[in-house]
Amino acid sequence: MTLRLHVLAVGQADAMILELPSGRLAVVDFGHPMLLDYIDQLDPRGERRFAFCVLTHVHHDHYQCLGDFISRFDRRVDEYWYSFSVTHRNPILQRFKQAVMARGRRGRLIIHDAPSAVPLSLETDVDVVRFGPTTWEAEHPAGESDNVTENNRSIVLLIRYGRSVLLLGADAEEARWRRIAAQAHSGGLSLAADVVKAPHHGARAPHGLPEALWPVVCRSPRSHVVLTVDRLAGKPDQQTIRAVRGMGRIGCTGRALTCRLPATGLSGQARAASGDPADLIEEALRPAPEAMVSPACFGTQVFDCARDGTVTYRPGISPPFLDACLT
Amino acid sequence: MHIIPPAAATMDATARHLQLGPRRVQALLSASRLNELAMLALGHSRGTYRLIPEVGIALLRQFQAPSPLHVDLWQRAVHDVTASSSWHALGTALKESNWPAAARGATGQAGIETVLHSPALRPTMEELHDANIAALQQYGLDGYLQVEAMQVDRLESEEEAVVLVGPRLRPYLLPRALLRIAGLDREKAWGVLVATRTATGVTIDVWPAVGMPQEEALHDPDLWEQRVEVGR
Numbered sequence: 001m002t003l004r005l006h007v008l009a010v011g012q013a014d015a016m017i018l019e020l021p022s023g024r025l026a027v028v029d030f031g032h033p034m035l036l037d038y039i040d041q042l043d044p045r046g047e048r049r050f051a052f053c054v055l056t057h058v059h060h061d062h063y064q065c066l067g068d069f070i071s072r073f074d075r076r077v078d079e080y081w082y083s084f085s086v087t088h089r090n091p092i093l094q095r096f097k098q099a100v101m102a103r104g105r106r107g108r109l110i111i112h113d114a115p116s117a118v119p120l121s122l123e124t125d126v127d128v129v130r131f132g133p134t135t136w137e138a139e140h141p142a143g144e145s146d147n148v149t150e151n152n153r154s155i156v157l158l159i160r161y162g163r164s165v166l167l168l169g170a171d172a173e174e175a176r177w178r179r180i181a182a183q184a185h186s187g188g189l190s191l192a193a194d195v196v197k198a199p200h201h202g203a204r205a206p207h208g209l210p211e212a213l214w215p216v217v218c219r220s221p222r223s224h225v226v227l228t229v230d231r232l233a234g235k236p237d238q239q240t241i242r243a244v245r246g247m248g249r250i251g252c253t254g255r256a257l258t259c260r261l262p263a264t265g266l267s268g269q270a271r272a273a274s275g276d277p278a279d280l281i282e283e284a285l286r287p288a289p290e291a292m293v294s295p296a297c298f299g300t301q302v303f304d305c306a307r308d309g310t311v312t313y314r315p316g317i318s319p320p321f322l323d324a325c326l327t
Numbered sequence: 328m329h330i331i332p333p334a335a336a337t338m339d340a341t342a343r344h345l346q347l348g349p350r351r352v353q354a355l356l357s358a359s360r361l362n363e364l365a366m367l368a369l370g371h372s373r374g375t376y377r378l379i380p381e382v383g384i385a386l387l388r389q390f391q392a393p394s395p396l397h398v399d400l401w402q403r404a405v406h407d408v409t410a411s412s413s414w415h416a417l418g419t420a421l422k423e424s425n426w427p428a429a430a431r432g433a434t435g436q437a438g439i440e441t442v443l444h445s446p447a448l449r450p451t452m453e454e455l456h457d458a459n460i461a462a463l464q465q466y467g468l469d470g471y472l473q474v475e476a477m478q479v480d481r482l483e484s485e486e487e488a489v490v491l492v493g494p495r496l497r498p499y500l501l502p503r504a505l506l507r508i509a510g511l512d513r514e515k516a517w518g519v520l521v522a523t524r525t526a527t528g529v530t531i532d533v534w535p536a537v538g539m540p541q542e543e544a545l546h547d548p549d550l551w552e553q554r555v556e557v558g559r
Contacts, residue, residue, distance in 0.1 A: 059480060059481045059489075060480045060481070060489060060491055060496070060498050061481075061489075061498075064498075082550075084550070085546040085547055085550040085551045085554070086515075086545065086546060086547060086550075087547055087550070088478065088515050088517075090478070090491075090496070091494070091496070092496065097547065097549065097550055100550065100553060101549055101553075105553075107553055108553055108554070108555045109550055109551065109553045109554040109555065110554075110555065110557055111554045111555065111556050111557065112556070112557050112558045113556060113558065114556060114557075114558025114559045115558070116558055116559055117557075117558050118557065118558055118559050120557070130557045131557075132557055135554075138554070139546070141515060142513075142514040142515055149514070150481060150514050150515075151481075183558060187558070187559070279473065280471075280472075280473040280522035280523070280524055280529045281473055281475060281492055281497075281499065281520055281522045281529075281531070282497075282499075283522075283529050284522055284528070284529035284530070284531050285499040285500060285501060285531065286499065286500045287497075287498065287499060287500070288480075288483070288489040288498030288499055288500055289483075289489075289500075290498060291497070291498045291499075
């Protein structure tokens with residue numbers, strides 16, 4: 001029995017699937033429609049339940065396919081966790097709200113005002129620590145001041161299976177990480193992990209993990225650090241790569257120079273057939289990173305975490321890419 | 328995602344959005360003969376404001392282009408819009424005595440923009456937007472102008488933001504400089520994208536959304552009720 005983590009190759013976006021030892025699934029973020037196909041491959045008969053599904057924060061590169069996920073898989077989801085309370089008339093978030101409300105007390109807005117963190121037992125030998133925003137952060141609109149950013153409302157997960165530890169950093173920035181470190185310390189918890197999903201796609205502080213914390217979150221030089229990156233968007237940051245090297249082994253789910261597809265997901269021919277008028281906005285603007293999908297992704301990263309702390313993985317990137325990032 | 332486009336603006340706001348000085352806009356207005364079509368006097372203390380519907384913005388864009396496209400048709404579309412009942416209703420609403428309480432106490436342009444963006448004026452602005460679109464269709468110009476609701480999703484870098492466009496929430500990178508002009512350089516701000524095709528390519532303008540109810544930015548009580556403290 002293992003705890004298996006799939007970090008999908010979706011460029012600069014987040015979409016992760018956990019396979020729990022019991023066979024149940026869990027989803028952390030919904031940043032690309034590729035997630036739905038991947039779930040179909042993992043569970044072709046559509047029988048497995050989702051122990052929990054987390055929307056870490058409301059940025060489009062984390063919830064892009066959430067509406068479609070709900071349409072297809074909602075009936076098999078046990079719990080939803082989230083960190084927002086304003087839907088901004090966004091139809092995807094409003095759909096999510098319906099799904100949350102249907103769960104009753106199993107659809108939870110995660111708040112973390114307490115000075116320390118507490119593990120939640122998921123199943124035998126598996127527990128998860130949820131680090132959430134404070135009430136103050138959750139109450140105030142993003143952008144109202146420099147102290148409130150949507151990234152810092154992220155739900156960060158520390159997942160343990162026996163001696164194996166995963167740290168999924170969402171998009172938490174420096175200010176949040178300092179609080180998370182204090183909350184973990186106060187709760188007698190170690191943040192040292194065997195697999196670290198680098199916060200904020202590998203951005204450097206103040207928009208990512210502080211350099212001083214990399215030795216804290218990487219348990220050993222054999223730890224794996226996963227960067228969900230977009231080379232064209234300048235991520236991972238060179239400083240992050242330098243900081244991680246020597247601390248852990250780096251894997252990337254991103255892509256290098258790649259083809260650009262329409263943000264609508266339709267080819268020009270298909271759009272013409274659909275009868276849509278000429279799209280001036282599409283002509284004038286570049287798609288956001290999460291809308292640029294390449295068949296030449298470096299590959300989804302899969303980590304098999306055993307109860308005894310052994311982690312095996314399938315590497316998805318060759319070192320020359322990282323060297324190219326450092327030029 | 329259904330937001331009413333701006334449909335009308337003060338001359339100063341137009342100058343900001345076109346990134347031109349007021350004098351240059353004055354000159355363009357004169358050249359385009361919009362002067363006589365779109366002037367509204369609001370009393371000595373508040374000055375005189377020219378209100379430019381979105382088709383007027385596109386017309387000014389055409390005048391700026393080295394080889395304008397169908398300027399005569401744009402002129403006729405503007406004329407139709409300013410002759411519409413919704414345009415006159417807007418003018419009436421902008422008389423100071425009709426201002427909503429929220430706008431009283433504001434001065435000059437700020438006061439007018441408060442009125443334009445007030446929920447009370449939303450139905451009128453919606454009608455005016457429909458009149459704009461109808462005029463564009465009538466003269467075959469709808470392929471030269473695209474208006475979409477927009478929300479700022481995130482500030483991606485110092486220079487760019489990701490915006491979600493239209494009902495399908497298509498994500499695009501937009502220069503933050505354009506958002507600053509419209510006062511929308513923050514996450515989750517609502518706005519309107521206006522794309523205009525000219526002889527030199529497609530130009531993007533960004534406007535604040537009109538008529539967004541205040542409660543849109545407040546907590547959803549149902550979601551808020553679901554909160555749980557996960558620490559100790």
